[in-house]
Amino acid sequence: MKGRDTKPDDLKASIEAVEPRPGYTDEKTGKKTPGELELVVRMKNDADRALHYISDVRATRYDPNTKILTVALSDEGREVIPGAIMKLPVFRRIDPGSTAEIHITVPDRIIKLSRNAPPGEIAFETHPLSEAREVVVEIAWAEVPYYKDTRGKDDNRLPAARWEQHKARSTKPMRGGGRTPKK
Amino acid sequence: MALFILEDAAGIGNDQIDTFQAFIDCVIIANDDGVGLNDPAGGRQQVTYARTENGPPQLRLDALVNTTFTPDYGSGPQQVDTVVIPGLAGFTLDDGTDFRHNGTALAPNSSGLAGASLNTTEFCLVIYDTQQNICVARQGSGDIDLPISNPVVLYHEFSHAFRIVNNGLLALTGECDPSSPEENAAITDENDLRTQIANRQGETPALRDPGIHCGAVGCDGGCCIIATVASKSLNSKQIQFLRSVRDHFVRSTEVGYAFFQKFFYDYYSFSPQVCTIMVGNPEIPGHLLEGYINPLLDFWKVMIERSGNNFSDAELGAAFVRHHPDRAAAQSRLEALQSTVAYWMQEETEGNSAPAELLTLLRERAWPSEYMQWALVAPVRIYHDVLTRYLAGADEAAIGRAFNNELDTWAPEIPISDVWAALSAEEVVKELEFCENVLLQSPASKKRFHQRLLDRFADITSVDVVLNGLTANAGVVQ
Numbered sequence: 001m002k003g004r005d006t007k008p009d010d011l012k013a014s015i016e017a018v019e020p021r022p023g024y025t026d027e028k029t030g031k032k033t034p035g036e037l038e039l040v041v042r043m044k045n046d047a048d049r050a051l052h053y054i055s056d057v058r059a060t061r062y063d064p065n066t067k068i069l070t071v072a073l074s075d076e077g078r079e080v081i082p083g084a085i086m087k088l089p090v091f092r093r094i095d096p097g098s099t100a101e102i103h104i105t106v107p108d109r110i111i112k113l114s115r116n117a118p119p120g121e122i123a124f125e126t127h128p129l130s131e132a133r134e135v136v137v138e139i140a141w142a143e144v145p146y147y148k149d150t151r152g153k154d155d156n157r158l159p160a161a162r163w164e165q166h167k168a169r170s171t172k173p174m175r176g177g178g179r180t181p182k183k
Numbered sequence: 184m185a186l187f188i189l190e191d192a193a194g195i196g197n198d199q200i201d202t203f204q205a206f207i208d209c210v211i212i213a214n215d216d217g218v219g220l221n222d223p224a225g226g227r228q229q230v231t232y233a234r235t236e237n238g239p240p241q242l243r244l245d246a247l248v249n250t251t252f253t254p255d256y257g258s259g260p261q262q263v264d265t266v267v268i269p270g271l272a273g274f275t276l277d278d279g280t281d282f283r284h285n286g287t288a289l290a291p292n293s294s295g296l297a298g299a300s301l302n303t304t305e306f307c308l309v310i311y312d313t314q315q316n317i318c319v320a321r322q323g324s325g326d327i328d329l330p331i332s333n334p335v336v337l338y339h340e341f342s343h344a345f346r347i348v349n350n351g352l353l354a355l356t357g358e359c360d361p362s363s364p365e366e367n368a369a370i371t372d373e374n375d376l377r378t379q380i381a382n383r384q385g386e387t388p389a390l391r392d393p394g395i396h397c398g399a400v401g402c403d404g405g406c407c408i409i410a411t412v413a414s415k416s417l418n419s420k421q422i423q424f425l426r427s428v429r430d431h432f433v434r435s436t437e438v439g440y441a442f443f444q445k446f447f448y449d450y451y452s453f454s455p456q457v458c459t460i461m462v463g464n465p466e467i468p469g470h471l472l473e474g475y476i477n478p479l480l481d482f483w484k485v486m487i488e489r490s491g492n493n494f495s496d497a498e499l500g501a502a503f504v505r506h507h508p509d510r511a512a513a514q515s516r517l518e519a520l521q522s523t524v525a526y527w528m529q530e531e532t533e534g535n536s537a538p539a540e541l542l543t544l545l546r547e548r549a550w551p552s553e554y555m556q557w558a559l560v561a562p563v564r565i566y567h568d569v570l571t572r573y574l575a576g577a578d579e580a581a582i583g584r585a586f587n588n589e590l591d592t593w594a595p596e597i598p599i600s601d602v603w604a605a606l607s608a609e610e611v612v613k614e615l616e617f618c619e620n621v622l623l624q625s626p627a628s629k630k631r632f633h634q635r636l637l638d639r640f641a642d643i644t645s646v647d648v649v650l651n652g653l654t655a656n657a658g659v660v661q
């Protein structure tokens with residue numbers, strides 16, 4: 001029996017909690033543990049088939065103008081660059097009508113290369129995420145499990161960006177972050 | 184002038200960058216004291232290098248440090264220096280990629296090479312996490328279980344940097360298996376350093392598979408107390424056994440993997456320091472071997488035999504006795520256990536010869552962890568009780584009964600990770616089947632474990648559906 005067609009909002013996400021975990025330095029070893037934000041995200045599958053989604057953070061973006069922090073569980077928009085390793089996404093499956101919960105962490109500050117450094121110098125911008133007014137989580141999903149795309153290599157996207165069909169989104173005002181902005 | 188380590192920069196401050204670690208990593212690559220750092224200028228310290236060795240890592244470092252590179256990316260030759268940015272927590276590129284547990288080499292902005300648009304400077308930037316804990320593919324097996332140390336990560340990125348400053352970057356793809364030509368070349372270079380470091384230490388090199396660039400966070404690397412004690416006293420077959428315990432019980436399943444992630448996190452919060460303390464206290468490994476490690480090994484040996492076989496009391500007792508054929512040896516094992524309990528597990532007391540720093544470390548880091556308690560402390564306590572009973576003359580059935588009772592109380596208290604909440608119903612069934620098969624054999628211990636899962640994940644559909652389904656079915660059967 002063929003079920004109904006899957007709709008782009010069949011996988012729903014909701015951010016249940018955003019907990020800061022302060023960093024600290026171990027006095028004995030000098031090892032620094034950087035601060036983090038832990039997010040608890042609830043998933044719900046309204047489709048009548050199992051759906052497949054990415055369950056780990058692939059990109060963290062912060063816009064200092066809108067003060068919106070976007071945590072992407074998606075490879076869309078990420079560039080292919082050299083690296084020590086390539087970390088494949090962690091994929092999970094959610095049954096029809098089911099709920100699930102994932103815990104994810106991001107650093108509690110974002111440091112980016114500044115585009116305003118004088119020539120020949122390196123400068124950074126630091127954005128403590130405690131300043132964020134709103135957090136957005138985007139979760140890539142598809143109706144089928146991740147599979148390797150064996151077509152030609154002229155597509156510059158990461159493989160999981162080619163696989164994803166939709167994104168589940170949830171937004172939440174940050175604690176002490178002021179009003180929820182209008183869309 | 185060509186290679187620098189960032190020391191300070193506008194927008195961050197000099198306590199944010201792990202300059203010293205990058206310097207140490209360069210010294211390890213060079214393997215001599217010919218590496219130096221000039222005084223900071225413009226927030227960076229220039230690396231100097233008077234080479235004495237002729238291996239590939241030394242020649243590569245020499246080239247990066249002592250060559251002025253002037254690649255022509257299309258608009259005429261330009262000088263490109265390389266700047267290392269080590270251990271900057273929270274560093275994130277414009278596309279959202281961060282470098283926790285990774286590294287990269289970014290080509291200058293105007294070069295047009297891969298990653299160039301993410302680099303706002305005309306330097307070649309080498310960025311790496313100095314607190315990384317990653318695993319890469321082992322040559323031979325292809326398993327992602329080979330640790331990668333900081334100098335090896337840095338040297339891998341130097342390989343990319345070298346081709347960037349020579350305008351010789353090879354093709355990159357989004358695939359990690361098979362790896363792209365560029366990554367294949369960097370891993371091949373990385374293996375030169377792995378080979379050299381292993382040779383310096385008189386070890387057989389463990390190499391990375393150049394054909395696979397995939398990796399994962401969390402590796403069983405670093406100093407492990409058990410392995411250190413074992414390598415001094417056990418043969419490699421016994422060390423292999425320890426690995427098989429891990430693989431047998433947990434590594435292959437989602438829940439088991441999550442268990443080990445947490446277990447290693449807690450374990451490596453004290454294990455490396457214990458190893459340091461052992462260097463100054465050579466009597467410790469001797470205490471530990473017969474008084475802790477061997478009992479732990481024997482406990483898990485019996486557990487492996489038991490898993491998959493629903494042992495009766497008599498069968499379990501017989502298995503324990505079979506592992507202890509020599510009563511005199513068992514008696515001295517018991518004495519060693521008791522002296523270890525006094526030495527290792529207890530509070531600081533008058534006349535206790537264990538170093539205070541060791542006891543503090545264990546009290547603060549090891550014993551408060553539910554993972555350490557469940558996997559490393561309770562099993563040895565259970566073993567101690569069973570061994571005492573055996574030596575007091577109990578028969579196999581009585582030994583097995585006591586053993587089974589203790590296991591039924593201990594097993595269902597295994598720490599439960601968040602990963603259960605993210606599993607589908609089918610996966611919950613599979614994971615549960617595995618747990619029940621290897622650990623939770625009696626109805627009482629299954630029931631207790633189900634209850635703990637239900638208490639923790641009351642509103643998670645998959646857990647609820649499976650466990651309440653099981654309860655309903657059990658009701659019909661009975």
Ligand SMILES: [Zn+2]
Nearest residue numbers: 082083084369
């Ligand atoms: Zn690489």
